[in-house]
Amino acid sequence: MGRALPVKAALLMAGLLIGGCSWRGPQPLEAWKAVGSSDDIVALDEAAHRLVAVQTKAQDRTADGRLRLRLELANLSDKDLPVQVQTRFRDASGAVIGDDTPAEMVVLPAQGSKAYQAISLRTDAAAYTVSVNTVQKR
């Protein structure tokens, strides 16, 4: 009986540790303080969440009225990091409008950053969700 409690406690601790480390995505990417919230840019896996940050974010309209998004994604690791970036455009109510870009491969240089741009096809695009995932073979 005296031993049962420490064993249970150890098991509980192990469970908490494992549970705490497990990935519960998608989660917003870390934004650098100057950028503010980046809830519309999410990491789809734990590595992307840990290693990729949004350095700058800007959006405007093209001359023909389509939404254009410009991001600077930073690699916080000391190795080149290939990631896939995809943008899903939404209307003002947040509904999807069938305007998704294909997942584009972007190789983020070690401790560096790279620009990513996505332009909507439709003028009713008013919002977006950008998803970032590290490249993993099936």
Added chain:
Amino acid sequence: MHRTAILALLLVGCAAKTKKATYVDPDAVGQVEGTGLEARDIRAVSSQMARELLGSPMLASFEGVPRVAVTPVKNRTRFLIDQEIFTTLITDTLVQNAAGKVAILDRSIVEQIMAEREMKREGTADHAGLKALAGADYFLSGEVRGLSASTDKAQSDYVVIRFQLTDAETGIVGWSNSYEMKKEGSWGVLYQ
């Protein structure tokens, strides 16, 4: 009898190990990949080109609806690629999303169109009104170029996919855009 049973068991065992083909996301990194163009590259290029082309000043400043003839992409790489994939995807994107902004001309069936026109004019076929054949205001052309390097164990490929919009009257290039990619890997993948 005993031998037949063993043979049957072996056959069943082999059949069970055969992996069935499965549907995969065309943007995903697959198990069979080399240093050449993959499905996701083609999709990314086509989407990016169509999206940026629509915003080109040449088309935006055109009075009326500009007519664009899409010409076949030239492949100058060592890879065997169906070049029509690019033009098919770009045309689809433009037709579905740029109605009223751009008109796409189909030059691939011009012989059939001419034959149909002739039949209508001869009275062999009826018609709901004769029209002039639409002329192109612009040509959208593209090419794929590559630079390869290899050792006996590894391969490196740098590929540039470029598209441009040329004024069909003046020959002036009003828009162009390139997509670059570089891959390194081991030998062993055959593109076909």
